[in-house]
């Protein structure tokens with residue numbers, strides 16, 4: 184059977200050929216005026232994606248590098264930080280903080296739950312000496328999105344800094360950094376940006392910058408003071424070709440418009456959730472978002488993902504850690520059309536059937552189609 188590859192995993196996600204071709208351009212020296220001009224223009228343009236007027240720094244790392252940057256620049260060893268842990272990536276915040284000997288006050292939840300404003304208010308009340316709160320906007324290990332807009336209201340007019348991991352959440356979920364008053368937002372290229380892995384982002388407002396200035400910054404490579412000093416150039420060798428690609432990606436995002444990008448993810452999320460439920464399966468998350476859909480798997484998830492990938496060319500993800508076998512995750516993130524969603528659901532139905540699950544082939548697809556049709560044609 185002919186096989187085409189379709190990435191429906193929550194990173195890496197598909198990259199359009201227009202962007203791939205930018206990466207094939209000649210590599211010029213990163214300190215030339217010609218390149219610094221491109222970098223400067225790109226760094227200005229990407230503010231739109233964060234809905235901010237604040238500076239955004241590009242790091243040559245995966246998303247985790249941006250998480251580490253936020254931690255090490257904002258909190259000193261021995262200082263307290265409140266960290267929401269409701270899945271793999273919340274736990275990562277805590278692991279990084281502990282590696283830098285930060286005093287972690289954890290809001291620990293079951294995977295699949297979403298932190299509430301009340302929980303954060305309580306943690307802040309009980310820990311008036313904690314000046315930074317680390318959250319995960321879209322917890323990719325559980326498909327859960329938090330009410331970031333209202334959480335930001337708790338910290339907005341205080342001296343507490345709100346940091347969010349929007350590595351997967353940015354572009355897929357509405358996020359208005361300045362309007363909502365989120366102080367630090369981090370993201371990563373291989374999620375909603377339509378880019379390959381290799382760069383990450385950190386946007387930081389004035390309130391958070393004051394804290395950076397008074398902190399020790401116990402990292403050499405991820406020291407934001409060095410980034411600010413050399414801006415718009417990077418302190419280290421910039422990944423030149425990835426910046427060409429980023430430049431193109433942001434132009435495409437601007438042309439589509441953030442509202443449209445958010446609406447697209449919302450529609451695909453709704454279609455996928457509807458399809459999965461029509462197949463008689465259950466969602467894992469208590470507050471599902473539009474980055475990905477996490478599903479309680481009726482079969483060992485590794486077997487399912489293997490058939491989908493090896494036989495049908497569709498890459499989805501199994502669960503992580505303790506949910507490795509009992510959950511699968513279909514992403515609807517990045518450069519995807521409504522037809523890609525249908526392909527994904529079709530491959531899921533075939534593979535489930537093949538593994539002996541009693542599903543009616545076409546039932547998920549037609550449920551998804553109905554949602555997509557209304558969203559695309561029916562308006």
Ligand SMILES: *Cc1c(COP(=O)(O)O)cnc(C)c1O
Nearest residue numbers: 245246247272321323350351371
């Ligand atoms: C993908 C992801 C990360 C970072 O992962 P990397 O592999 O380092 O790029 C961090 N947080 C969330 C929520 C993610 O989805």
